[in-house]
Structure formats: C-alpha cells, structure tokens
C-alpha cells in the first residue's frame with residue numbers, strides 16, 4: 713500500500729505524515745510531496761519517499777502520484793487559484809489509478825456562506841465527478857488560527873473580531889492530521905463526508921477569558937462591525953483582500969458557520985479532541 717500526502721511542507725501535511733508514521737505505516741510506504749522537495753529533507757531522512765508536486769504544474773503530478781493507492785490531497789494555500797490547481801491534482805490522481813482521494817475541505821462546504829468555501833465546494837464537485845472513491849475531510853478552524861496570533865491581544869489587552877457569540881468548534885491541526893491519517897489507514901470511509909470539529913466549542917469571549925486565566929494578563933474580547941474589524945486587520949498588516957475574507961468570515965461565524973457537533977473528529981481519532989486550554993497553554997509556554 714502506498715499513501716501519498718500532498719503539501720507535506722505545510723503545517724498540516726507535515727503532521728499528517730507524522731500521524732501515518734505514528735499509526736505504524738512503514739516510512740517507505742509513504743510519499744510526501746511538496747513544491748520544493750528540499751523542504752522535506754527531514755522526512756526523507758526517516759525513509760519517507762519525497763517527490764515534487766506543484767498543483768500548477770501537471771507534469772510534476774503524474775510522477776508524484778505514480779503507484780499511489782490512497783491520496784491525502786491537502787488544499788493549496790493560493791486562494792483564487794485553487795480550482796484549476798485542484799483540478800490538475802484530481803486529473804493526475806485519476807490517471808495514476810488512485811483508489812481513494814481524501815480531500816481537506818471546509819465546514820458545510822456545499823451550503824455555507826463562509827468566503828473560503830466556494831473553492832472547496834467546487835473541488836468536492838470535481839472529485840465526485842471524477843468517479844474515484846473519496847472522503848471529504850471538512851476541517852473546522854484550527855485552534856492555531858487563534859493561538860498563534862495572541863501576542864497583539866496580550867499587548868493591547870484586547871482580542872478583536874466580528875464573530876459575536878458564534879460558537880467555534882476548533883481543533884488542533886494535529887487532531888485534524890490524525891483524523892486524515894485514520895481515514896487512509898482504516899477501511900469503510902469511501903464516499904464519506906466528515907464534518908470535523910472539536911468537542912468543546914468556544915466563543916471569542918470564552919477564548920479571551922481562557923487567555924486571561926492562563927497568562928494573568930487581562931484580555932477582553934471586543935466585537936466590532938465587519939468593516940471596522942477589516943480595517944483593524946489591515947492596520948495590523950494583514951493584506952486587504954485577506955482581511956476582508958477574515959472579517960466577512962467572522963460574520964458567518966456569528967451565525968454558526970463553525971459550530972460542528974457531528975462528533976466525527978472524536979470518532980475518527982478514537983479519543984476526545986484536544987481542549988482549548990491545552991492549545992492556549994502550548995503557545996503561552998513558548
């Protein structure tokens with residue numbers, strides 16, 4: 713059996729390769745791909761096969777996917793380019809005779825109004841049309857989206873957003889990676905759509921309270937109108953287009969776009985998901 717993980721140079725891909733190793737897959741049965749294979753030297757040193765794969769360069773994908781039985785197709789990070797890029801990847805997977813495509817999608821991708829969702833919805837449709845058995849891993853937000861950006865909140869005593877009291881079923885990247893590895897290494901997931909989120913949803917105010925509790929620094933959540941939040945993000949150095957996506961995303965989160973109570977993540981990883989308190993502690997100790 714050969715398992716291929718794309719975008720293995722990214723945070724999630726690297727964790728997914730590690731999760732496959734942790735679940736006992738021999739290193740030489742894992743192919744890790746990246747646009748720049750040199751970034752994967754550490755995995756090559758562990759015996760993982762390393763190959764070049766750029767979603768924008770179909771000629772790299774045929775070689776990358778040769779011999780693959782199960783493919784973890786991690787969505788690319790070039791927003792706006794991803795539909796043609798993922799189409800290239802799916803076509804290459806079909807040509808290579810891949811038996812299962814597990815794709816990292818977004819929560820409720822086919823019905824949500826989250827601004828990042830249309831490319832995921834389109835990719836899911838392309839995969840369904842390809843006729844290869846699939847698994848849609850509709851990953852909720854990473855805890856790390858919040859915890860890796862706590863420095864300004866601690867500095868100013870304020871966490872900004874437009875998410876109101878929207879509940880966020882976030883989870884660690886490591887938990888999402890463990891779920892991805894589990895669907896590759898166990899049977900019975902063909903054509904499943906998993907809505908993946910953490911066991912204990914939190915609001916932004918609850919996140920601020922947890923940061924306050926653990927850091928000893930008073931951090932309050934300040935809920936802003938969408939346009940003001942977008943302006944605050946731009947002022948903090950976030951590029952304008954991305955700031956708009958984030959702020960408009962918060963407007964959907966306020967309405968419940970990231971509340972996920974399927975229990976799918978917990979079931980796939982076979983244990984409770986990592987709690988918010990642990991994710992906050994992890995970054996504060998650094």
Ligand SMILES: NC(=O)c1ccc[n+]([C@@H]2O[C@H](COP(=O)([O-])OP(=O)(O)OC[C@H]3O[C@@H](n4cnc5c(N)ncnc54)[C@H](OP(=O)(O)O)[C@@H]3O)[C@@H](O)[C@H]2O)c1
Pocket residue numbers: 718719720721722723724725746747748751765766767768786787788789790797816851852853854857885
């Ligand atoms: N659920 C969430 O909260 C959330 C948050 C952010 C992103 N995402 C999505 O989840 C994916 C994985 O998350 P992450 O944290 O691992 O992101 P990340 O650390 O930013 O990694 C993105 C990965 O995509 C690769 N990539 C970008 N364009 C590519 C292309 N044309 N061909 C092949 N690979 C390409 C990058 O390769 P290089 O090393 O060559 O740049 C990198 O390995 C992201 O790409 C994005 O689609 C989800």
